[in-house]
Amino acid sequence: MSGRAKPPLNVLIVEDEALLAMDIEAMIEDAGHRVVGEAASLYEVEDLAGDLHPDLAFVDIQLAKGTSGLDVCALIRKRWADAIVVFVTANPLKIPADFAGGHGVIPKPFSRNGLMSAMRYIEEGVCDPPPVSPQPASFIAAPAFAAEWSETSP
Numbered sequence: 001m002s003g004r005a006k007p008p009l010n011v012l013i014v015e016d017e018a019l020l021a022m023d024i025e026a027m028i029e030d031a032g033h034r035v036v037g038e039a040a041s042l043y044e045v046e047d048l049a050g051d052l053h054p055d056l057a058f059v060d061i062q063l064a065k066g067t068s069g070l071d072v073c074a075l076i077r078k079r080w081a082d083a084i085v086v087f088v089t090a091n092p093l094k095i096p097a098d099f100a101g102g103h104g105v106i107p108k109p110f111s112r113n114g115l116m117s118a119m120r121y122i123e124e125g126v127c128d129p130p131p132v133s134p135q136p137a138s139f140i141a142a143p144a145f146a147a148e149w150s151e152t153s154p
Contacts, residue, residue, distance in 0.1 A: 006127055008033040012054035014072050015088065016040040016064035024058060024088070027112060031119045042067035045075055054083045055126055059102070061089040070100045077101045084126055086118070092140070099142035106139055114138030125149055 011028050013035060015021040025035045037052050039045045041064040057076050061069040073085045087095055090108040099105075106118050117136035124131035130149040135141060141149070 007123060009055040009123060009126060010034060010036040010053060012037045012039070012045075012048075012052065012057040012076070012083070014039045014045055014057060014059040014063065014069065016060060016062075023112075024115070027115050028119070031116055031123075033119070033123075039072075040064040042071050042075065045072050050079060052080070054080055056084045056086065056122060058086055058088045058106070061087055061091055061094050070096075073100050073102045084122060086122065086139070098144070102142055103145040104139055104141040110138055 011033050013021050013024050013028075015024060015038075018040075021038055021040075025038070028035055033056075036054055037048050039048060043065060054076070059069040059072050059076070063069055063072065069087055069089070073087070076083050076085055085102040087099075087102050087105040088108060088110070089095070089105060092105050092107050095102065095105055106115060114136065115138065118139035121131050121133050121136055121139055124133055135146075
């Protein structure tokens, strides 16, 4: 992650609510990034091209076809090890204490401003770590991820 990606970021959206996925896509593009893939289930993520190389993935916890965002996170981390995985869920308590390899969570419901603030913060952390902005209230960093960014602080 150490400064590897440069804006715009390549973003993967894994969300089974089509309207919400479209809203997230619009916000990502408004922030100057590009959506490189969308999926509604673990199976659809498995079918994505291996050369997609997302920098960031927004992943719901409860997905279509009874699949779990926790399993999607494990697959993303295996296929695209450098990708930042951020859960977007109304059920943040379903995320294990270690975030199952994920980097943080944006609790639903979120506002446009909340998602945009989280995107800016994550962009700073991905492109030029650590982030210089304060962590927004709309984003909860996984403990290990927060520690990693604090270790790279001057």
